[in-house]
Amino acid sequence: MSTAVSVRGLRMKYGAAEVLRGVDLEIRRGEIFTLLGPNGAGKTTTIEILEGFRRRSAGEVGVLGTDPEKGSDAWRAKLGIVLQNWRDHGRWGVRELIGHVSEFYDDPHDPDGLLAAVGLTGQAGQRIALLSGGQRRRLDVALGIVGRPELLFLDEPTTGFDPEARHEFHQLLARLAAEDGMTVLLTTHDLVEAEKLAHRTAILVGGRIAVCGTPAELARTVQAPSQVRWVEDGREHVQATDDPSQLAWELHRRFDGPVPGLEIRRPSLEESYLGLIGRAA
Numbered sequence: 001m002s003t004a005v006s007v008r009g010l011r012m013k014y015g016a017a018e019v020l021r022g023v024d025l026e027i028r029r030g031e032i033f034t035l036l037g038p039n040g041a042g043k044t045t046t047i048e049i050l051e052g053f054r055r056r057s058a059g060e061v062g063v064l065g066t067d068p069e070k071g072s073d074a075w076r077a078k079l080g081i082v083l084q085n086w087r088d089h090g091r092w093g094v095r096e097l098i099g100h101v102s103e104f105y106d107d108p109h110d111p112d113g114l115l116a117a118v119g120l121t122g123q124a125g126q127r128i129a130l131l132s133g134g135q136r137r138r139l140d141v142a143l144g145i146v147g148r149p150e151l152l153f154l155d156e157p158t159t160g161f162d163p164e165a166r167h168e169f170h171q172l173l174a175r176l177a178a179e180d181g182m183t184v185l186l187t188t189h190d191l192v193e194a195e196k197l198a199h200r201t202a203i204l205v206g207g208r209i210a211v212c213g214t215p216a217e218l219a220r221t222v223q224a225p226s227q228v229r230w231v232e233d234g235r236e237h238v239q240a241t242d243d244p245s246q247l248a249w250e251l252h253r254r255f256d257g258p259v260p261g262l263e264i265r266r267p268s269l270e271e272s273y274l275g276l277i278g279r280a281a
């Protein structure tokens with residue numbers, strides 16, 4: 001079976017507020033998939049429904065071939081779950097906790113190798129309460145993958161990571177997906193992170209998937225028009241266009257030579273994304 005997650009017409013209401021209004025998603029096995037969206041878009045709600053922690057209001061959901069509301073212990077054992085706020089194990093040592101959790105699984109990662117992979121070898125003997133925010137998140141990730149899950153859910157995993165830790169973390173996920181065939185579903189606010197890491201990304205806005213695709217597809221779909229500026233009759237003119245070279249050429253012909261004050265500005269992907277979530281919200 002090549003589909004890891006399949007979602008059709010997913011709806012979720014909290015009281016009168018409809019947070020998810022018909023979400024459709026298909027995630028393939030071995031894929032790193034990011035769910036992107038502004039605060040309150042419903043990313044955590046979606047992930048919690050897929051994990052089996054929350055009952056949906058409507059729609060069809062299959063996770064590793066099972067409806068999460070009917071998931072058995074054997075099904076749950078195939079999932080790795082990293083929540084935004086992990087329960088508190090403050091008095092445990094780092095190595096001690098990973099070693100302990102690894103014993104619940106048949107074929108766990110070696111705890112010391114895993115500590116090295118998430119960059120916590122230096123903190124192996126430290127109490128968890130003394131870790132920094134970023135170190136704590138790395139430990140959360142280690143706990144999520146120690147049992148070699150088939151499908152790993154990560155809710156905003158890199159919040160609090162410094163750039164080096166973020167880079168190493170991306171490499172670790174890419175390795176686990178490529179070598180172990182692990183599927184990863186990760187939420188983030190960060191378009192640049194999604195672009196670097198994910199095979200595909202879906203943008204959740206206003207309770208629906210606004211755009212879904214590879215980084216190249218996303219860039220094409222999300223990209224806002226360029227802005228062309230020039231000065232004519234003593235006034236500055238601005239025109240949005242998908243083909244700035246055509247407009248520049250037309251202006252050049254109209255002016256019969258150089259266009260006064262000509263400026264062409266292509267918005268960054270980040271600006272285009274902000275425009276998209278502003279328009280769709």
Ligand SMILES: Nc1ncnc2c1ncn2[C@@H]1O[C@H](COP(=O)(O)OP(=O)(O)OP(=O)(O)O)[C@@H](O)[C@H]1O
Binds near residue numbers: 037040044045046
């Ligand atoms: N248990 C709940 N009861 C009522 N409303 C809730 C509950 N959980 C979430 N919500 C609301 O549902 C909406 C979506 O929340 P959710 O946490 O899924 O969004 P998110 O995209 O993960 O946001 P963030 O990026 O801030 O983590 C928000 O308006 C939130 O206030």
